[in-house]
Amino acid sequence: RKRILITGGAGFVGSHLTDKLMMDGHEVTVVDNFFTGRKRNVEHWIGHENFELINHDVVEPLYIEVDQIYHLASPASPPNYMYNPIKTLKTNTIGTLNMLGLTKRVGARLLLASTSEVYGDPEVHPQNEEYWGHVNPIGPRACYDEGKRVAETMCYAYMKQEGVEVRVARIFNTFGPRMHMNDGRVVSNFILQALQGEGLTVYGSGSQTRAFQYVSDLVNGLVSLMNSNISSPVNLGNPEEHTILEFAQLIKGLVGSRSQIQFLPEAQDDPQRRRPDIRKAKMMLGWEPVVPLEEGLNKTIQYFARELEHQA
Amino acid sequence: RKRILITGGAGFVGSHLTDKLMMDGHEVTVVDNFFTGRKRNVEHWIGHENFELINHDVVEPLYIEVDQIYHLASPASPPNYMYNPIKTLKTNTIGTLNMLGLTKRVGARLLLASTSEVYGDPEVHPQNEEYWGHVNPIGPRACYDEGKRVAETMCYAYMKQEGVEVRVARIFNTFGPRMHMNDGRVVSNFILQALQGEGLTVYGSGSQTRAFQYVSDLVNGLVSLMNSNISSPVNLGNPEEHTILEFAQLIKGLVGSRSQIQFLPEAQDDPQRRRPDIRKAKMMLGWEPVVPLEEGLNKTIQYFARELEHQA
Numbered sequence: 001r002k003r004i005l006i007t008g009g010a011g012f013v014g015s016h017l018t019d020k021l022m023m024d025g026h027e028v029t030v031v032d033n034f035f036t037g038r039k040r041n042v043e044h045w046i047g048h049e050n051f052e053l054i055n056h057d058v059v060e061p062l063y064i065e066v067d068q069i070y071h072l073a074s075p076a077s078p079p080n081y082m083y084n085p086i087k088t089l090k091t092n093t094i095g096t097l098n099m100l101g102l103t104k105r106v107g108a109r110l111l112l113a114s115t116s117e118v119y120g121d122p123e124v125h126p127q128n129e130e131y132w133g134h135v136n137p138i139g140p141r142a143c144y145d146e147g148k149r150v151a152e153t154m155c156y157a158y159m160k161q162e163g164v165e166v167r168v169a170r171i172f173n174t175f176g177p178r179m180h181m182n183d184g185r186v187v188s189n190f191i192l193q194a195l196q197g198e199g200l201t202v203y204g205s206g207s208q209t210r211a212f213q214y215v216s217d218l219v220n221g222l223v224s225l226m227n228s229n230i231s232s233p234v235n236l237g238n239p240e241e242h243t244i245l246e247f248a249q250l251i252k253g254l255v256g257s258r259s260q261i262q263f264l265p266e267a268q269d270d271p272q273r274r275r276p277d278i279r280k281a282k283m284m285l286g287w288e289p290v291v292p293l294e295e296g297l298n299k300t301i302q303y304f305a306r307e308l309e310h311q312a
Numbered sequence: 313r314k315r316i317l318i319t320g321g322a323g324f325v326g327s328h329l330t331d332k333l334m335m336d337g338h339e340v341t342v343v344d345n346f347f348t349g350r351k352r353n354v355e356h357w358i359g360h361e362n363f364e365l366i367n368h369d370v371v372e373p374l375y376i377e378v379d380q381i382y383h384l385a386s387p388a389s390p391p392n393y394m395y396n397p398i399k400t401l402k403t404n405t406i407g408t409l410n411m412l413g414l415t416k417r418v419g420a421r422l423l424l425a426s427t428s429e430v431y432g433d434p435e436v437h438p439q440n441e442e443y444w445g446h447v448n449p450i451g452p453r454a455c456y457d458e459g460k461r462v463a464e465t466m467c468y469a470y471m472k473q474e475g476v477e478v479r480v481a482r483i484f485n486t487f488g489p490r491m492h493m494n495d496g497r498v499v500s501n502f503i504l505q506a507l508q509g510e511g512l513t514v515y516g517s518g519s520q521t522r523a524f525q526y527v528s529d530l531v532n533g534l535v536s537l538m539n540s541n542i543s544s545p546v547n548l549g550n551p552e553e554h555t556i557l558e559f560a561q562l563i564k565g566l567v568g569s570r571s572q573i574q575f576l577p578e579a580q581d582d583p584q585r586r587r588p589d590i591r592k593a594k595m596m597l598g599w600e601p602v603v604p605l606e607e608g609l610n611k612t613i614q615y616f617a618r619e620l621e622h623q624a
């Protein structure tokens with residue numbers, strides 16, 4: 001039984017991670033500023049003796065005593081992280097320095113929720129962990145991409161210089177229940193649009209690709225990585241790649257919707273292809289995604305349908 | 313006549329910039345923590361009514377009133393920035409955020425001393441400002457490269473979000489008097505070795521290339537960029553490219569030294585080719601380097617010879 005801090009624990013991924021770690025019997029402290037997270041995502045644990053929720057911004061120092069830190073605090077969807085680029089940068093730079101300072105002081109271990117965005121608009125396909133990436137340092141996505149890249153750099157600086165134990169997960173697109181309804185990511189957009197009979201908004205031609213993993217697969221990967229001895233970066237994602245247009249059609253079909261597909265202008269610097277090479281995670285963690293895409297999508301569709309009812 | 317802040321103003325480039333701006337009749341405030349800078353570099357201005365020297369670390373907030381900020385504070389040579397990677401990261405992230413916060417509050421204009429290192433080990437040659445770079449986010453140079461990349465990102469975030477006026481100079485290798493004797497950069501190493509009859513230490517085969525500009529050319533470029541209306545990044549460097557082995561031979565010749573050339577192991581992630589494309593600076597600033605390489609080297613050799621005498 002460990003004392004575990006989850007920053008960003010009231011968000012989409014963080015709340016599922018909270019569920020797993022609580023179920024496993026750990027003491028879990030969630031720190032969140034509720035920028036994109038919601039109390040509702042973790043409210044079923046409030047009152048439990050092993051659970052604590054702290055309303056705190058990681059840009060400010062934090063003094064607590066823990067054994068492991070899952071550092072997830074950061075806006076994650078493009079509209080959210082572009083909403084206040086300065087804050088996104090502060091969260092990923094100062095916030096990460098603070099969590100590394102905490103990790104150092106208490107002799108804990110920190111796992112950084114990094115991202116496939118460190119590879120940018122990749123010129124190598126699929127992306128493995130050796131690839132240095134292709135990122136525009138001054139483009140509209142830079143606050144997130146460069147913020148996460150330098151957060152990784154910080155982890156390894158603390159590891160080499162201070163002996164801090166770090167783990168770095170490069171997370172590829174993930175979906176599931178508790179994604180925000182309106183954070184603008186493609187899966188939530190398409191499902192909501194399909195459920196509400198609105199046009200499915202495809203940016204550009206829809207020929208750009210992504211590979212989506214279901215959130216329970218990711219959570220298992222994160223916990224497995226944290227408790228491994230692999231300090232170098234590890235991709236966590238589902239290698240099943242589809243075009244965005246295929247996703248639109250698939251989701252429309254699963255919902256049984258009569259929505260049209262609506263083509264909108266391409267987003268600037270939108271990565272054209274993205275697919276994880278997960279051989280490292282397979283080999284070194286024995287991890288791979290197990291939830292089939294359609295099964296994950298159906299669960300997510302059910303969740304959004306209930307949310308819409310709840311709103312009405 | 314302007315009130316001008318130079319962070320890192322007691323360093324190599326900053327002290328020459330101080331000289332120029334003082335000669336032009338401005339009020340100059342130098343802020344430096346003397347990590348690699350020295351009071352000696354600016355001591356000829358101490359006591360002048362337009363000059364102020366503040367011993368301050370940019371990682372801490374700074375409250376002063378100025379019109380322009382040349383933000384140079386950062387270790388610059390590989391041995392210096394690798395000496396304490398965490399501090400290099402803090403200086404480039406928190407330090408830059410502080411200077412942008414200051415710029416915002418007082419409505420000033422900030423010029424960031426960025427670097428050709430944002431291009432990393434480039435796969436495009438020569439490097440123009442559109443190139444996104446090829447940087448290892450977790451390599452030994454990352455504390456500097458990623459630190460500077462995200463510092464650029466921060467500048468443009470403050471520009472777009474807060475209307476802060478920014479200028480970004482991507483500075484290529486520069487040399488001249490007041491380079492630190494022992495900071496391990498190639499020009500100072502070779503000159504000192506040649507003057508002292510020691511072996512000239514070439515890392516790797518010496519076939520890697522660099523292009524070196526003399527410091528007075530850079531200083532003119534920085535001032536010209538600051539006072540232009542170009543907010544996008546501008547390369548400042550001398551496009552005359554040589555292999556490191558050629559440099560060793562040239563310097564040995566100019567010094568008239570009988571030193572041998574000594575081949576040492578290659579440095580990790582050492583950029584193999586680097587040469588600025590300076591068409592943008594030429595066209596938009598009317599700037600280009602004018603000091604011939606040999607002339608600059610001779611001045612620098614004289615400086616180092618005097619320094620060695622001074623030490624003895």
Ligand SMILES: NC(=O)c1ccc[n+]([C@@H]2O[C@H](COP(=O)([O-])OP(=O)(O)OC[C@H]3O[C@@H](n4cnc5c(N)ncnc54)[C@H](O)[C@@H]3O)[C@@H](O)[C@H]2O)c1
Binds near residue numbers: 071
């Ligand atoms: N979901 C994905 O597809 C995906 C892909 C790659 C990486 N990631 C990373 O995983 C992490 C979690 O992403 P998510 O999808 O759950 O996003 P999310 O927006 O649901 O969760 C992020 C959480 O961090 C909190 N937060 C943001 N800034 C904070 C701050 N300064 N202080 C304290 N809390 C703060 C938010 O309130 C939210 O609860 C993020 O770091 C993200 O970059 C996610």
Ligand SMILES: NC(=O)c1ccc[n+]([C@@H]2O[C@H](COP(=O)([O-])OP(=O)(O)OC[C@H]3O[C@@H](n4cnc5c(N)ncnc54)[C@H](O)[C@@H]3O)[C@@H](O)[C@H]2O)c1
Binds near residue numbers: 388484
């Ligand atoms: N010289 C080059 O070839 C070159 C090339 C590219 C970019 N640059 C950039 O130009 C700038 C100046 O470089 P330089 O060659 O004069 O190096 P330098 O080491 O001589 O000067 C840097 C100065 O910054 C000061 N400094 C460092 N950290 C500080 C902190 N936290 N607070 C306050 N002061 C701090 C140092 O004491 C020093 O005086 C740097 O930002 C560097 O990255 C230089």
Ligand SMILES: O=c1ccn([C@@H]2O[C@H](COP(=O)(O)OP(=O)(O)O)[C@@H](O)[C@H]2O)c(=O)[nH]1
Binds near residue numbers: 060063097099103398
């Ligand atoms: O328990 C801790 C210890 C440190 N920090 C923060 O982490 C940062 C980086 O820590 P580090 O030890 O590197 O910094 P230092 O205190 O030496 O500047 C510090 O500035 C603190 O703000 C924190 O939030 N909690």
Ligand SMILES: O=c1ccn([C@@H]2O[C@H](COP(=O)(O)OP(=O)(O)O)[C@@H](O)[C@H]2O)c(=O)[nH]1
Binds near residue numbers: 186190202244
């Ligand atoms: O309503 C939407 C939202 C997103 N996208 C596209 O879907 C892909 C994934 O976008 P998302 O914002 O989910 O995540 P990203 O992988 O870009 O961070 C990108 O190519 C977007 O341009 C789309 O076509 N329609």
Ligand SMILES: O=c1ccn([C@@H]2O[C@H](COP(=O)(O)OP(=O)(O)O)[C@@H](O)[C@H]2O)c(=O)[nH]1
Binds near residue numbers: 086
């Ligand atoms: O005159 C100033 C104004 C701000 N800052 C620093 O700049 C940072 C970023 O400024 P910003 O206005 O973005 O931050 P805020 O104060 O809103 O957090 C602040 O945290 C301060 O530490 C400073 O050093 N001098």
Ligand SMILES: O=c1ccn([C@@H]2O[C@H](COP(=O)(O)OP(=O)(O)O)[C@@H](O)[C@H]2O)c(=O)[nH]1
Binds near residue numbers: 502
């Ligand atoms: O004593 C030295 C110092 C540097 N170098 C090489 O010279 C080039 C320029 O190195 P420097 O540290 O001056 O600057 P950089 O451009 O790498 O930041 C690099 O290829 C170094 O490996 C060398 O051969 N001998």
